[in-house]
Amino acid sequence: MKIARLSLNQGPRFAVVDEDTGNYMVLADDPMYSGIEPTGQVVAQADANLVSPMIPRSKVVGIGDNYNTPSNRPDPETVPTVFLKPNTAVVGPNVPITIPSWAGDVRHEAELAVIISRIAKDVPVEMADDVIFGYTVANDVTDATTQATDAQWSRAKGFDTSCPIGPVIVTELDTSDLQITISVNGEERGRGTTADLARDVRQLVSQASHMFTLLPGDIILTGSPFAAVEAAVGDDVVCAVEGIGELRNPVVADS
Structure with missing residues (x-):
């Protein structure tokens, strides 16, 4: 699984990459703590603004x-x-x-x-x-x-x-x-x-x-x-x- 982090209007959000289309399926929360829970929002590959996929806590x-x-x-x-x-x-x-x-x-x-x-x-x-x-x-x-x-x-x-x-x-x-x-x-x-x-x-x-x-x-x-x-x-x-x-x-x- 490929996990990205996108800059969206609602702020940075994690997303899973759809391997078939390259599009991003936005997740409800941080998958490290909450698992994979898609919100239904999809961001096209061409429209995605990727940010750092992780900011270390420490x-x-x-x-x-x-x-x-x-x-x-x-x-x-x-x-x-x-x-x-x-x-x-x-x-x-x-x-x-x-x-x-x-x-x-x-x-x-x-x-x-x-x-x-x-x-x-x-x-x-x-x-x-x-x-x-x-x-x-x-x-x-x-x-x-x-x-x-x-x-x-x-x-x-x-x-x-x-x-x-x-x-x-x-x-x-x-x-x-x-x-x-x-x-x-x-x-x-x-x-x-x-x-x-x-x-x-x-x-x-x-x-x-x-x-x-x-x-x-x-x-x-x-x-x-x-x-x-x-x-x-x-x-x-x-x-x-x-x-x-x-x-x-x-x-x-x-x-």
Whole structure:
């Protein structure tokens, strides 16, 4: 099932995507808590204004150094690089990524993201699926200059618009071998697969739940399978994950 969130006259509303028509069936409430209850309102695909499919109640947990490459094979039993993004960093498709005036070298990282469904603490790997609501596409936008100079990554990775996600949440997905790509202005700049994850989705959910109490709507970024791609004002960036869709955002300067 694909779940979206739309901007409507009555405010943001969740909707289920009709796989046959591409249209959106508006739901009565948040499906994470109330299940799938259609209202009867249908929004045509051409008329839909998608917003972020989830705003975390608490946090975005970012994971670094989590892909096997020819030159680097992280030990899956060790603790990965971990950072947090605030929920104010999260935006949806088509929302501009705004480069802060103080940033020096902003870059994109296309990633598979995991949405947590309920309160989760110290979850065993074999029970991780029980606390996963679904999956979406994320762009872990980072200012590499600040990342290199600041003692912590809060400023480099946590600024407003630094975590676009979308376009939808897919509730059931085999994440073992999904193609991840990034394109800038129509040119593909990176391609990889989740088959190269050093720690798979279940391991990451378990590890994160041993670090923090995870709350419903929290997001885990699983890492990027290729090098970060530089961002420039005026660019149109598209991050895509097989089975989910394309997340498109323009890049603008801070006014």
